[in-house]
Amino acid sequence: MTPLARPASPASPPRPGPWAWLAALPTALGLALPEACAGCGRWETALCPGCAALLDAPLAEVTSAAAELRVHAVLAYAGPGRALILNWKNGAREDLAPVMAAVGARAGERWAALSGWPGDRRDAGALDPPRLIVVPAPSGIARRARGRLVAASLADAIARAPAPPPGGAGGPGPLIVSADILRRENGRAFRGAHQAGLSAAQRRRNRQPPPRVLADAGGWDALIVDDVVTTGSTLRSCAAALRGAGARPLGALVLAATPPPARTAARLPGPAPAGLPGGGERRRRAAAKRF
Numbered sequence: 001m002t003p004l005a006r007p008a009s010p011a012s013p014p015r016p017g018p019w020a021w022l023a024a025l026p027t028a029l030g031l032a033l034p035e036a037c038a039g040c041g042r043w044e045t046a047l048c049p050g051c052a053a054l055l056d057a058p059l060a061e062v063t064s065a066a067a068e069l070r071v072h073a074v075l076a077y078a079g080p081g082r083a084l085i086l087n088w089k090n091g092a093r094e095d096l097a098p099v100m101a102a103v104g105a106r107a108g109e110r111w112a113a114l115s116g117w118p119g120d121r122r123d124a125g126a127l128d129p130p131r132l133i134v135v136p137a138p139s140g141i142a143r144r145a146r147g148r149l150v151a152a153s154l155a156d157a158i159a160r161a162p163a164p165p166p167g168g169a170g171g172p173g174p175l176i177v178s179a180d181i182l183r184r185e186n187g188r189a190f191r192g193a194h195q196a197g198l199s200a201a202q203r204r205r206n207r208q209p210p211p212r213v214l215a216d217a218g219g220w221d222a223l224i225v226d227d228v229v230t231t232g233s234t235l236r237s238c239a240a241a242l243r244g245a246g247a248r249p250l251g252a253l254v255l256a257a258t259p260p261p262a263r264t265a266a267r268l269p270g271p272a273p274a275g276l277p278g279g280g281e282r283r284r285r286a287a288a289k290r291f
């Protein structure tokens with residue numbers, strides 16, 4: 001039987017970038033290294049530098065996802081980014097769990113810096129600390145039964161990240177907690193939280209009533225977290241439900257957005273990794289050819 005051909009290693013390895021810590025995480029944690037990158041499939045690495053850089057890209061604002069809610073995404077739900085998320089979600093790559101936890105924590109810190117939280121909330125009440133609940137979008141019963149709660153894992157990671165420093169007002173430091181308090185109405189799943197395979201019209205028809213909120217959220221700021229945003233309807237319904245429970249939804253943070261946030265690919269440091277379908281510039285050229 002002919003063994004699978006492996007591409008030759010590049011003559012000179014890519015220069016370590018600011019994302020190198022992410023690619024080194026599985027090794028640092030003593031995890032067995034699978035033979036291929038979880039994103040692009042490149043051999044002999046669990047996470048290649050290019051895919052680690054994708055996961056460590058600056059947050060991009062997803063302008064069309066949910067008009068009344070600022071949505072930020074780490075990467076585009078396409079190519080190796082999509083493969084990374086699917087491999088994590090479906091359990092094919094358990095070694096991605098600590099990587100995604102680190103990505104969530106980093107993204108949470110960046111979100112706080114971008115949104116200015118807690119900002120003037122520090123001064124709103126000197127006796128009470130600014131309080132933020134990180135709320136995962138609700139998972140369906142099937143996913144809960146499998147115990148693979150991707151959005152909840154991200155919310156936990158964000159809540160564990162270091163809180164922004166106390167403000168100059170001298171009040172107590174901000175409080176950030178993960179709160180898995182949303183449940184889908186009637187226990188029914190959305191027809192796929194990410195609505196893969198549906199047309200835009202089907203996705204619009206697929207809107208659901210706001211989920212139930214299991215706790216009083218009065219007085220809390222809220223950050224909604226999900227793995228992938230498609231139309232933003234899930235995030236909008238979560239925000240509506242949280243408002244109804246007295247919270248103040250400040251925005252949403254997702255791992256990936258589709259269609260891709262334009263700035264994500266353009267900001268990638270260094271050359272595109274081998275085997276990737278191309279960066280933003282290549283996609284723009286391809287789109288220009290089509291029209």
Ligand SMILES: [Zn+2]
Pocket residue numbers: 037038039040041042047048049050051052080273
């Ligand atoms: Zn890769």
